Amino acid sequence: MASSNWEKWRLPADPSPADLARAAAGERQAFRMIVERYQHMVYSVAYNVLGNHADAEDAAQDAFLRCYRSLPQYRSEASFSTWLFRLALTAAIDAQRRERRRPEPVDVPEVAGEAAALAPGIDAATIARALADLPEDYRTPTVLRDVYGLPYHEIAELTGRPLGTVKVMVHRGRAALRLRLRAEREA
Amino acid sequence: MDCSGVRALMNRYIDGELGYLETAEFQRHLAFCPDCSLEFRELSALRGTLAAWGDVPLAPPAGFANRVMTAVATEPLPGSPRPLADVVGDVLEWLDQALGRVRLPGGRTMPVKNLLGWAIALVAVVIGFGRRRGQDQAKTRVSRAAGAARR
Numbered sequence: 001m002a003s004s005n006w007e008k009w010r011l012p013a014d015p016s017p018a019d020l021a022r023a024a025a026g027e028r029q030a031f032r033m034i035v036e037r038y039q040h041m042v043y044s045v046a047y048n049v050l051g052n053h054a055d056a057e058d059a060a061q062d063a064f065l066r067c068y069r070s071l072p073q074y075r076s077e078a079s080f081s082t083w084l085f086r087l088a089l090t091a092a093i094d095a096q097r098r099e100r101r102r103p104e105p106v107d108v109p110e111v112a113g114e115a116a117a118l119a120p121g122i123d124a125a126t127i128a129r130a131l132a133d134l135p136e137d138y139r140t141p142t143v144l145r146d147v148y149g150l151p152y153h154e155i156a157e158l159t160g161r162p163l164g165t166v167k168v169m170v171h172r173g174r175a176a177l178r179l180r181l182r183a184e185r186e187a
Numbered sequence: 188m189d190c191s192g193v194r195a196l197m198n199r200y201i202d203g204e205l206g207y208l209e210t211a212e213f214q215r216h217l218a219f220c221p222d223c224s225l226e227f228r229e230l231s232a233l234r235g236t237l238a239a240w241g242d243v244p245l246a247p248p249a250g251f252a253n254r255v256m257t258a259v260a261t262e263p264l265p266g267s268p269r270p271l272a273d274v275v276g277d278v279l280e281w282l283d284q285a286l287g288r289v290r291l292p293g294g295r296t297m298p299v300k301n302l303l304g305w306a307i308a309l310v311a312v313v314i315g316f317g318r319r320r321g322q323d324q325a326k327t328r329v330s331r332a333a334g335a336a337r338r
């Protein structure tokens with residue numbers, strides 16, 4: 001069983017309860033601190049689900065607006081980053097349902113900070129292109145399952161697809177990516 | 188278990204969904220089949236690569252935080268009642284997602300909620316037309332009856 005990748009993400013510590021309370025009361029400076037601290041996480045989730053910059057930026061902004069509106073409802077049973085991750089995921093999936101845009105073929109994101117090679121012969125640009133080129137129906141379930149480690153039943157719930165369909169989409173996504181990365185290594 | 192059987196089970200093995208017997212047969216096949224073993228190693232490596240990709244933070248476009256804060260500035264305070272127009276917009280969006288879209292000729296699509304809207308408008312027009320006609324007929328009957336009484 002895959003672990004939930006997003007739970008072990010190296011994130012800054014959650015904002016203090018006092019900072020969250022100030023942001024929930026509408027203090028803009030406190031909310032700006034949240035945006036600046038979590039923008040990479042939220043944008044990464046949106047980009048990985050949507051596969052292009054324009055849609056990812058819109059969805060990431062939408063996620064922060066949802067966060068701003070719902071801050072008074074945030075309860076600290078889940079960590080703030082987990083809660084925000086869920087908002088980002090939902091905003092990205094909603095954007096995908098709404099827009100149905102095709103990703104640009106070479107829309108490679110800039111990695112924040114230093115990025116080590118992900119595997120022999122595979123760098124960040126290669127994996128970003130391979131994921132972005134996957135058909136949308138395969139990309140989202142595969143990203144949720146193998147990039148973020150979500151269980152299949154949660155993916156089915158989030159995407160509104162039957163469990164069996166989600167599994168088939170992930171298996172096909174993996175098969176397409178395996179062949180793509182093999183070709184990249186051999187090139 | 189032959190190669191096609193093993194390949195059919197590969198994803199379920201990776202997801203930890205196989206029972207003990209199937210797992211044992213799967214592993215026994217991999218031990219002597221170089222082709223299936225290679226495919227399995229590639230698939231396992233792919234999962235490791237994708238999990239590592241999940242740890243890579245991607246940089247949003249320059250000025251992203253400022254744009255978010257500009258949008259936030261137009262929002263009411265968190266927790267305050269939302270404007271009716273926003274609530275109606277959210278309901279329509281929810282309907283859009285729940286009902287989906289229908290295909291039209293030429294590869295275009297239309298939200299089902301729009302079709303429903305047109306259907307409701309059409310029914311309203313038909314009902315209005317019917318009532319108007321009924322009222323006209325009633326007026327005609329009344330004026331005829333009055334004419335007959337005068338005669």
